[in-house]
Amino acid sequence: MPRFASFRTRAGFTIQVGLLLVIALVLAGLVLTARENILGQGMATGFGFLDRSTGWPVNVSVIELSARSSYARVLLAGLLNTLVVGALALVLATLLGTVLGLMRVSGNLILEIIGTTYVEIFRNVPMILQAFFWYAVFTHLPSPRQAITFADAVVLSNRGLVLPAPEFSATDLGVLALAALAGVAARVLAARRGLRAGRWLALGWLVLAAVLLWAGRAPGVPMLSVPELQGLRIAGGLTLKPEFSALLVGLSLFGAAYIGEIVRGGLLSVEPGKLEAGRALGLTPGQVNRFIRLPLALRAMLPALSNQYIWLMKATTVGIAIGYPDFFAVVSTAINQSGQTLELLAILMLGFLAVNYTLGFALNRLNERLKLKGRS
């Protein structure tokens, strides 16, 4: 085994065994001291606390929670909160970042100035300051009575942002999911047989599902729940709390500045010769962009984008500063309340490792799939 050849030299052997010994001793020392301290303070150890009820409320959650929920459920809610805000911010930041990147390479001076100014402002101010700023903006909005409304459907007040939401029962969702599945299957089957109608088949399934939903609805039940003022509060619709909205806006705007730079770099990395070759073959400028520039730029961007997405997931932890119960915030409260420091810390680190390794793995696979084969 040539890899372990260095084990054979005496110095190398001594150093490596010594290092392992030191690490083992330090770890043992840490654990023993912790054990002594914890037992000395009369605190419990082990993971039994996960089944106990927490006794404290969590103000934002995508799953049903109460003060009687178990620690396990509250931790899960925190993890889901992190994933939801991270995933949404990722999508919004990518959209805005793409626009910014395109503006900065557009060739139009005004667009370039706007893009550059945006990037320099949002990139050079800490994320947490931006989160505080947007949180202050959201909490200083007028009360629901004087709420700002857009097109009678979106309501913005100091209680948060209320959007119209579809009112779907479980059956409705089932019908939609089935239609989507059938649509995907139709596309795949059509593509296998070399038919080009796959897209229309998929669309057909969705339209059919929509008609079914419409026809099968009990009369008088609206398809959309639209927010409206009732007394001192706003009823109906989907409420995004100020904490959530502020974190989402902050993360998206901050992430967009970085993604804009990545998109710009990717677009500039495409050799001009390839674009000229496309034009020489008679492609229109639009076709050159679509079939040559974007695919090549996307490949160049993907590794940097992966890092940025993982960074965005980690940045959700600033949510604790403005009261958004993300994974870190929930774990930190749980440590305060239960005293199970080491167990909860392990859960926290494993949670983040799992999320980031999964995301990194998925993006690496995508990168492998898309990478140009052979020499580039």
Place this chain on the structure above:
Amino acid sequence: MDIAAPPKESLAAWAHRRLFSTWFDRIVTLVFGAGVAWVLWQVLGWAFLGAVWSAPNSDACAGASGACWAVIEARGRLILFGLYPAEEHWRSALACLAVMLTMGLSCWPLFWHVKRLAALWVAGFGLFLVLMRGGVAGLAPVTAEQWGGLSLTLFIFCGVVVAGMPMAVGLALARRSKLPVVRGCAGGLIDVVRSLPLLTLLFTAAVVVPLMVPGWLQGDKLVRVVLAYALFFACYQAEILRAGLQSVHDGQGEAAAALGLSPAQRVFLIELPQAFRNTLPSTINQVVITFKETSIVTIIGFFEVMASGNAALGSGDWGRAFIEVYVFLGLVYFVFVFGLSRYGAWLEARMRRGQRH
């Protein structure tokens, strides 16, 4: 063979090409140009024309159409110096200047030498500590719990970079070691730390370490947090340096060996200086990120400039002037971060000039 330079474009032709070359361009320029002008006018009106610059209390701002900069006049000292004793603020200000001067001087190529850089930082940082802590030369002692504001931000930033850089060198060398156990341990540590949020690491250092370490080893909370942040910085910087070491040509090391240099001399005199030089842009970028992220320590209870800004809003009646305070804080960060990144761009240009010859 000489190639004639292309004819120089006139300013008018340049403006035409960049603003009005196609129909689409013309529409975009007019619409967005009008938008930019409107926004600029609004910002000008808010920040300057309608602003209240000085007022005894926040009531004077209620009727104003523009910014209430009076809050900075009233609370500026709290934002910049935190809880530092009021009659000693000059010391905090001097300490900031000392460390800023040190940072500025180490950007100057004249000081790019290990001994000079070390002497500069020992002097600058030493002066900072003497001024901040006091207890010597007739200065009243001030404990670290009272440190705050900009000087605490600068202390954390400098402490992290100064402590983190040697750690990064160690980790990068360990990760390239021929010994599989050393390589594996360094690699594992770097990968795990890099996939954790900074906040979890700082939280561990502040809250969990006291539980796991015997009392005589715990040290001050501030020192623990700076060291944990330094480890975080080192793990990112180590990967940058590793890339730099990989980019040094094998022939360099072989030439050094042929000249009879010891392996340590080879690493420290031949390979590392080139690795640092090759990775200067990424290193500066990492330092810039480190400066911005010092604001995270506000969450674990330190009173640096972000936290003192929030405190300025919370105390008394200035809560409505939150935009002004956050804009001011943003400007403070912007000056440092933008300055550092411009410096990085200058360095990059300087290096490219060096390569051409």
